[in-house]
Amino acid sequence: MEPQLGYSAICFSEFLSEDGKIDTIERDEERIKAAIQNIKEIGLEGKINVFKGDAVDLLPEFDENYDLIFIDAAKGKYPFFLEQALRLSKVGTLIIADNVLYKGYVMSDYNKHKQRTAVRNLREYIKIALEDPKLESKILEVGDGLCVSEVISKS
Ligand SMILES: C[S@@+](CC[C@H](N)C(=O)[O-])C[C@H]1O[C@@H](n2cnc3c(N)ncnc32)[C@H](O)[C@@H]1O
Incomplete structure (x- = not known):
């Protein structure tokens, strides 16, 4: 596992409440794959959502x-x-x-x-x-x- 990809979200997940979740955005295809892999390996795929795309385009859609x-x-x-x-x-x-x-x-x-x-x-x-x-x-x-x-x- 490459610890640097998805590392921040994985660290923050330690402080999630029982029903808490993390939304994260990444635009680089390779990094998306690696981050998703790392998040899966650690069993956090139900807690951390990786949104694919440019944050400049995606953030205005968040609500x-x-x-x-x-x-x-x-x-x-x-x-x-x-x-x-x-x-x-x-x-x-x-x-x-x-x-x-x-x-x-x-x-x-x-x-x-x-x-x-x-x-x-x-x-x-x-x-x-x-x-x-x-x-x-x-x-x-x-x-x-x-x-x-x-x-x-x-x-
Ligand atoms: C310093 S790294 C962040 C690493 C992240 N904190 C982690 O723990 O995996 C910066 C990341 O932001 C991504 N990035 C930079 N600008 C972006 C943008 N406008 N939209 C989405 N991702 C972006 C880069 O592709 C890079 O993977």
């Missing part, structure tokens, strides 16, 4: 209020993912975004062409997370940077 939303995909889309996460949240939902400090580029004066869009959008994500009155957010310097936001209001 649930999740307890926890984990963002760990295309960095250039983080502000869009946050907008969707807020829509799919309720008061008390935790929105966790990985890689928000992106190798230290985000908090430095990094402005090279390569990765410029990703860095600009991660900066935008952090700004919204820290300034939106509906959110209470903290940036944690663990790994590549985690932004943990609690939804404290929906209006």
Whole structure:
């Protein structure tokens, strides 16, 4: 089993309630197959649903209020993912975004062409997370940077 594929969903599943479930999105065919295989091997196929496709297309179709939303995909889309996460949240939902400090580029004066869009959008994500009155957010310097936001209001 390749532990990295589906790893986050498998880790979060430890904290599911009896009737809880996890919805996850992946667009890469090979990664989808490997993640489904890993999830099956661990006996979690009834608990973790893998949606196939681009999150940018699929998320607007979702219509649930999740307890926890984990963002760990295309960095250039983080502000869009946050907008969707807020829509799919309720008061008390935790929105966790990985890689928000992106190798230290985000908090430095990094402005090279390569990765410029990703860095600009991660900066935008952090700004919204820290300034939106509906959110209470903290940036944690663990790994590549985690932004943990609690939804404290929906209006
Ligand atoms: C860093 S990995 C995440 C790994 C995941 N947290 C796990 O534990 O398996 C990022 C994944 O997001 C996928 N991805 C990136 N942008 C995406 C998008 N817009 N829609 C769907 N999947 C996306 C990539 O194909 C890649 O597999």
